[in-house]
Amino acid sequence: MDKLYQILHDCCPDIDFEHETKLVDDGILESLDIVMIVSELSEQYDIEIDVDDLVPENFNSAQAIYALIQRLQEEQ
Amino acid sequence: MSVNGVTFLAFLLLAVILYYLIPKGVRWIVLLCASVVFYLSYGWSAGLYLAVTIVLTYAFSLWLGRLAAIHPAGETAQVRKAQKKQLTHKKRLVLAAALVLNFLALGVLKYGAFFVSNVNRVIQSFGQEAFPLPAFLLPLGISFYIFQTSGYLIDLYRGKYPPQRNILRYALFVCYFPQMVQGPINRYDALAPALYEGNAFDWANLQHGLLRMMFGVLKKALIADALAPTVQELYTNFYAYPGSMAFLGAALYCIQLYCDFSGGIDLLCGASTLFGIPMQENFRQPYLSTSLADFWRRWHISLGEWMKDYLFYPLALSKAFGRLTKRARSVLPADVAKRVAPCLATVIVFLCVGIWQGPGWANIAYGLWNGLWMSLGLLWAPVSSKLFHRFSWKREGLFWIVWGVIRTDLLVIIGRYFSNAGSLMSALRMLKHTVTAPGFGSLNAQVFSSVGLTWATVLPICAALAVLLCISLAKERGVQVSQWICQRKWYVQFLILFAGLLLTVLCVYGNTDYVPIAYVYENV
Structure with a gap:
């Protein structure tokens, strides 16, 4: 999880990933940020994140993003 | 019809x-x-x-x-x-x-x-005959x-x-x-x-629908159509006036376009509400945006969402863009490299938005203007973040919000030089005229009246704009005005509905002097 927080902070230093739980719903995380994060996650965790995975539920919080990574690692 | x-x-x-x-x-x-x-x-x-x-x-x-x-x-x-x-x-x-x-x-x-x-x-430049x-x-x-x-x-x-x-x-x-x-x-x-x-x-649907329809019709008639002749004159004969008037023309066009487009959407979404069918919202106080990216989340939302889901994401997450990011990592600093793919995808998406507006190089330039500024914003973000952190500035502070709104509206106004000038050359000439011959000293009542801006025409527009601004600010604070009206006592609701109907009849449907102008985005 620490590694994920580091990646997220590097991409979007102004966002409080530790506490926000409605990152997409509240418009805190923009599509540009999401693409940047996805690109970093794909590189760092060696996973393939599909367009279908880009739903608010998967990006509303750091925990949700972590769950997505774990799911994709298991699947792939 | x-x-x-x-x-x-x-x-x-x-x-x-x-x-x-x-x-x-x-x-x-x-x-x-x-x-x-x-x-x-x-x-x-x-x-x-x-x-x-x-x-x-x-x-x-x-x-x-x-x-x-x-x-x-x-x-x-x-x-x-x-x-x-x-x-x-x-x-x-x-x-x-x-x-x-x-x-x-x-x-x-x-x-x-x-x-x-x-x-x-x-x-034709090779001496060949042109196709019809x-x-x-x-x-x-x-x-x-x-x-x-x-x-x-x-x-x-x-x-x-x-x-x-x-x-x-x-x-x-x-x-x-x-x-x-x-x-x-x-x-x-x-x-x-x-x-x-x-x-x-549902009685509530009828009330909400009618109120929204009236609001849309009034927005279009009292602001958009009232501004249309001035905007037309300032775009077509900008050379006849000081350059600052060309800027005024572009700023007024922003207001006209918003009231025209969102007024039409209000009318039609209101009509749909009468059947109990909610349609997707298309606007959310766009001119109160604090960045260009924010503006495009509030302006023509349904097109923006479409572009995001069906073009931006597939493009930015494609294998080709993945390879581009990898290559960028090998030659650029990490902070810049990870921004290359989203930046390029943004430019391409806004190029498409420009093309969507209609045929012509001016529209393509309009798309590029938006795409490039948004990409620059993304590249600038880490520097801006460091600056804010270094000087302990607060983004939610009033100064930064007002600065953000002014800066964004300025970029939007300049962009509108392209989207309404008719041709790319005309837009560039108009922009040049604004910068090289602003002529602030020669601005007087006569100049304004020659483009149709007299006290008699400006005051009703300003009054309507003031009402619109109040409603927009209320919406920005989460107050839904039509819902607020529907929660009042029955006689207050009746009075507001009656006043709205009276105004609509007097200004629009019963006013023989008013000839509605076709919607700007009708038939694009």
């Missing part, structure tokens, strides 16, 4: 009465019939194009649905994986064929003449229904929902009349349930 005329109101009234008179199960048929009548009132040939699109996309939707229903049933995981890959490939081919056909129709009808005129320019310019009919709402049907097909490909098997129900989704003039580009999963359900009569 112009939607801001009395005929449309009579048509709408009849449709609403019929809708609630017949049994719930078949109410959607009234909507379909009304939509067909509405669309054919613009001409039979336009209807033919629409019918072809409906039949074609319906056939492809069933095909995609059939492929999506097939589940790989091989004995081993390896076989199943191979089958799945084959199936995905087939689905991709079907979708590609559907999208090519769909966008080809839009491309030929909307951009055919622009393409031929550019080809002519090239071949094609003059195709542009069916009403083609840019909206092509995007709507394409979005539907992509969703089917992604397995988001099963296809609509009833062709008449599907036709209603495509040609539902409140969305045909200038959108919004609705999503099937959001619109379909209310569209087919047969909604029960």
Whole structure:
């Protein structure tokens, strides 16, 4: 999880990933940020994140993003 | 049938009465019939194009649905994986064929003449004879229904929902009349349930719908149409005035366009609310945005969402863009490298937004203007973040919010030089005139009155704008004005509704001096 927080902070230093739980719903995380994060996650965790995975539920919080990574690692 | 005329109101009234008179199960048929009548009132040939699109996309939707229903049933995981890959490939081919056909129709009808005129320019420079310019009919709402049907097909490909098997129900989704003039580009999963359900009569829907319709009509008549002659004069004869007046023209055009487009959307969303059918919202106080990215999340939302889901994400997450990021990492600092793919995807998306606005290099420049500034914003973000951190500035502070709004509106106004100047050269000349000859010293009452800005014309516009600003600020603070009105005592509601109706009749429907101007985005 620490590694994920580091990646997220590097991409979007102004966002409080530790506490926000409605990152997409509240418009805190923009599509540009999401693409940047996805690109970093794909590189760092060696996973393939599909367009279908880009739903608010998967990006509303750091925990949700972590769950997505774990799911994709298991699947792939 | 112009939607801001009395005929449309009579048509709408009849449709609403019929809708609630017949049994719930078949109410959607009234909507379909009304939509067909509405669309054919613009001409039979336009209807033919629409019918072809409906039949074609319906056939492809069933095909995609059939492929999506097939589940790989091989004995081993390896076989199943191979089958799945084959199936995905087939689905991709079907979708590609559907999208090519769909966008080809839009491309030929909307951009055919622009393409031929550019080809002519090239071949004429080699002394060859020019091709005659094609003059195709542009069916009403083609840019909206092509995007709507394409979005539907992509969703089917992604397995988001099963296809609509009833062709008449599907036709209603495509040609539902409140969305045909200038959108919004609705999503099937959001619109379909209310569209087919047969909604029960609800007094609140009637109140909300009527209030919103009145608001839209007044916005269009009192602000957009009142500003239109001044804007037209300042864009066409900008050389006759000081350069600062050209800037004023662009700023007024921003207001005119917003009140025209969102006024039309209010009228049509209000009309849809009368049937109990909510459509996607298209605006959220765009001129209160604090960045250009924020502006595009609040302006023409349905197009922005469409571009994000069906173009930006697939493009930015494509393998080619992945390779680009990898290459960028090897030559650029990490902080910049990870921003390369989203930046490039943004420029491409806004290039498409510019092209969507209409044929012409000026529109392409408009798209690039927005795309490049947004990309620069993304590249600048880490530096800005460090600065804010270093000096302990607060982004939510009033100064930074006001600064953000002014800066964003300035960029939007300059962008509008391109989108309304008629040609790229004209836009650049206008911009040059603004910068090189602002002529602040020669601004006087005579200059303003010569473009139609006298106290008599400006005061009513300012009053209407003040009301609009108050409503926008209230919405920004989360207060829904129509909901607020509907929660008042019955006589307060009655008074507001009566005053609104009176104003609408006096200023619009009963005013013989007022001739409505066609909506800017009608027929794009």
